[in-house]
Amino acid sequence: MENLDKEELKKKYEEAYNNIFPGLQMFVRDTFLDKATEEKYVTGKIIREPTYCDVSCRVGGLVTTHRYAILSNRFVDFKDFEHGSNWGLFVCKRDSYFKILDVYKLNDKTQITLLHLDENWKLFENVKCNIDADIINMSQERFRNKIDTPPIPELATKRWLDRLSYPIGIDHKNEYFPLTGEISNIDNPETLKTIINMDSAIEKLLMIEKDEV
Numbered sequence: 001m002e003n004l005d006k007e008e009l010k011k012k013y014e015e016a017y018n019n020i021f022p023g024l025q026m027f028v029r030d031t032f033l034d035k036a037t038e039e040k041y042v043t044g045k046i047i048r049e050p051t052y053c054d055v056s057c058r059v060g061g062l063v064t065t066h067r068y069a070i071l072s073n074r075f076v077d078f079k080d081f082e083h084g085s086n087w088g089l090f091v092c093k094r095d096s097y098f099k100i101l102d103v104y105k106l107n108d109k110t111q112i113t114l115l116h117l118d119e120n121w122k123l124f125e126n127v128k129c130n131i132d133a134d135i136i137n138m139s140q141e142r143f144r145n146k147i148d149t150p151p152i153p154e155l156a157t158k159r160w161l162d163r164l165s166y167p168i169g170i171d172h173k174n175e176y177f178p179l180t181g182e183i184s185n186i187d188n189p190e191t192l193k194t195i196i197n198m199d200s201a202i203e204k205l206l207m208i209e210k211d212e213v
Contacts, residue, residue, distance in 0.1 A: 016120040020073070021131060026142065027055035027075060027090055029068040030155065031164045033110075038066065038103075040170055041112050044128075045100045046121055047169025047176060050183045053096065054163045058088035059142070060152035062109055064161065068168060069139045070098070072116035086154045097121035097179075098169065102136045109147055113139040114168065121179075 055070055057079075075090035082089055098114040099121075113136060117124055154160065169177055177183055 012120055013123060016118060016123050019118045019120075020116070023073040024071045024135075025057065025073060025075075026059070026139070027057055027070045027072060028059050029053070029055045029070065029164050029168070030062055030064040031066055031068070031161070031167070032064050033066045033167055036174055037167050037170060038110060038112075040167075040174065040176065041100050041103050043100055043102060044126070046117070046125055046179065047098050047100065047114075048179050048183075049092070049096050049098065049168050050094055050177055051166075052094050053092035053168060054087075055090050055092065056088040056152075056155055057090055058152050058155060059146055060155065061146060061149040063151045063156045065109060067109070067111045067143070069111050069113045069143065070116060071101075071114070071135055071139075074116060074118075085160075087160055088155075092116070099124050101132055102139060104140050104143060106143060106147055109143075111139065111143045 055068070055075060070092075072092065075092050078089040078091050079087075097117040099117055100112065101115050102111075102113040104111045104113070115132075115135065166172075171177055
């Protein structure tokens with residue numbers, strides 16, 4: 001955002017806010033993180049996830065130690081393609097950026113709240129938005145209300161939890177993915193195969209949605 005005058009910068013912020021905040025929905029992704037990985041989630045930091053990210057729109061109790069609570073209005077709805085799994089599946093496009101808003105510990109559980117950013121993610125580096133506090137309070141309250149409720153059975157299966165086993169924004173060496181440039185440290189063949197398959201699936205889904213408009 002260098003070399004922008006005050007009016008241009010204001011316009012960029014307005015564009016980003018209009019892209020990011022209207023229609024925010026909370027999605028969850030429950031998983032297990034070790035202490036070293038949990039400590040990588042520092043409030044205010046921006047992270048990049050190069051792969052597709054599965055989440056659920058269904059929110060219940062936890063069978064895991066950690067929950068990502070992700071606020072987004074741009075996840076792709078895959079519920080119609082589940083074939084009975086009933087996960088409430090949404091998928092985030094690869095190379096998405098998130099801002100870590102909050103790390104909230106309650107008893108032996110931890111919730112990490114992320115805000116899904118757009119291509120203007122650099123605007124949110126070292127910046128606190130007025131709406132952040134409201135999002136954090138809402139996210140924490142919902143976590144407190146849900147933590148002792150029964151887990152949703154379909155979201156407690158090994159099949160579902162295996163899909164959520166990798167941390168968001170952090171590679172297999174427990175390092176942050178770089179925020180810019182090509183990412184070459186995705187060396188898991190299954191992950192690469194999933195990326196190729198999901199590229200095709202999302203492209204087809206978006207074409208269907210476009211035709212229906």
